[in-house]
Amino acid sequence: MITPVILCGGSGTRLWPLSRKSYPKQFSSLVGDDSPFIATCRRLSGPDFDAPVVMTNADFRFLVTDQLAQLGLADARILIEPASRNTAPAILTAALSLADTPDALMLVAPSDHLIGDEAGFRAAVEKGAEAARSGQLVTFGITPTRAETGYGYLELADSPDNGNSQSVRKFVEKPELPRAEEMLAAGNYLWNAGIFLFRVRDILAAFEAKAPDLFAPCKAAWEAASPDLGFFRLGEEAYAEARDVSIDYAVMEKSDNITAVPYGGGWSDLGAWDAILDALHKDESGNATYGSATAVHCENTLLRSEDKGMQLVGLGLKDTIAVAMRDAVLVANLDDAQRVKDVVTILKQRDIPQAVDFPRFHRPWGWYETLCIDTRFQVKRIMVKPGGILSLQSHMHRSEHWVVVAGTARVTVGEEVKLLSENQSVYIPLGAVHRMENPGKVPMYLIEVQTGTYLGEDDIIRYEDVYARA
Known part of the structure; x- marks a missing residue:
């Protein structure tokens, strides 16, 4: 069986005002009725999966338990990070919590992604499991559909062949548009989805070899973990000593046993409002509305009202995002979707509570x-x-x-x-x-x-x- 490790600590500032520090995007209904966190937990449950390990922080612990309860996943292990330290310390600590089953497979997944073809994703996981059982560190790559500059890439040794796993030549940072177009044309690149699969023993060995400075603080934090109402609070002082670094930088880019499994179904990291518009059903003019919202003579526009008592109407808009909540409204050009996080920074500098507090x-x-x-x-x-x-x-x-x-x-x-x-x-x-x-x-x-x-x-x-x- 595979143990899901679900990373659930982000704040999603590019989806402000719906996503805020006190109630981030993974718990909101962004596309459909389920939150991304619920959808992720449901996707990674069933006869092939063990109870999940959820990495989160103290502010979200009861949100996590509430949404797990909706799925009947009362046996999940919830680890509370006392500080945000990026994906490497979180994944290492999760692996240490599973160290008594060294041959178990752990599937690491963010809690805020949209997977359109769940059967195709499970098939990719099955292929990845074969490689992981042989000692490979498996990463899942998304077959690119456009020259995207908002994602990192995986360069494969050869072009993907029928979805089979392949060696990863190198990890590529988010590119400029000309480079993204070159990689799309080359055919041997995948988007880096940040989803991983490996045996517990193999990822622990990789951390010991490639990032030994992380091992001591994370191990001490796990050994100092104390139970609290069904949660496990990691040792605060020890965890604070861990370096803030992603698993890509700490381990994956330095290892020579990296295998990529392509997944060609629908996928989105739901990272910004343009990604939400892409994922929603649209009318013949490319508009998507949510809640009490109406589009009149609009084109390629997202209108979203989160308050039943507020009617949001767009008239003659093109390439626009308009998100209305009871305490905040965002109106932006679609091309500026990635810059919404700058709005949050400015509001925080002005001590405006809506920057971080949900209504x-x-x-x-x-x-x-x-x-x-x-x-x-x-x-x-x-x-x-x-x-x-x-x-x-x-x-x-x-x-x-x-x-x-x-x-x-x-x-x-x-x-x-x-x-x-x-x-x-x-x-x-x-x-x-x-x-x-x-x-x-x-x-x-x-x-x-x-x-x-x-x-x-x-x-x-x-x-x-x-x-x-x-």
Whole structure:
């Protein structure tokens, strides 16, 4: 069986404002109903696959468990990286976590790719497994369909032959357009998809030989890993010592046992809005709309509205991206899709919260979003999952009024515990110890009105918390 290792720590800044640091693209529904993370986990599950290892960070741990639960993958091993250190330390640490099964195959995949032909991809994995069992480090390359400057390339020893595996001559950085056109014409280049397959023993040996400086900190981080609510937190001090480097630079480009398996089906890294437009169904004028969006006399344009109450209309647009959310709107020329990350950099420099914060804040018990805020009051909508329990807490600077609008809430205020159903409410005085939970089998929604001199999220004193945040 193959153990999937799913890399799930990126922030996807080129898909702002939908993708932000607090809720990146791999968890959003970019194309279709499933998030890329869910689609990746589903693709790498079944009789040929063992439970996955997911590499993520602390901010995303409950998002990961929520979406894994939708697939019934409760036995996944979730490793929490205390700092972002690129793909080499993440993959090495995942391999160390599997070191007790040295002959096992591990399939490393990003969590945010679109695979159009899943049967073709599985066939490619089967071919790659044959090479990996013989000691090869396998990388999967995408058959190029255009002279693309946004991807790295794999130069093969010969032109691909019926999808069979071939030796990799060298890795090529993202090229300028003339060079990309030359490589497309040459016929012996593949796009580098960043998907790998190898035995645990072989990748560990490769790291020891080609990147020995990474071995000690990653091994120490794994040995210091501590369980936390079903996660494994890697040792923070040790992991911080690991060099920030990709697996291509650290190992693959230095090794002579690299085999590439071509995959010719539909593929996208969903890295920017132009890639999203390519992946979506389009009308006869090349337009794609999503949500409450309408295109009128437009051409080759993406219109996406993430708010049901906001109607986005494009009139006479050409080669345009327009993405509207409740708290931010992006309008850009399609040719500038790769430069959206520059917008995020500028907004961060100006301390604009929309640069990193998503309008809906996800928590282990559910989520909340601010509907209205002013100097002395704030109105929130809160969703609590079935069985979700907020911490037992109090506030020093605000009082709250809760109105249940769907489902049932069990509310604790001081010594009193009571059930509230739809259209019932409760007042939480300033300083009162309180808690809300959802004892039902359907999501519970309520409207919270806060009033006070300070409304920040850090005005919380926690006394008990089932998610170990107290």
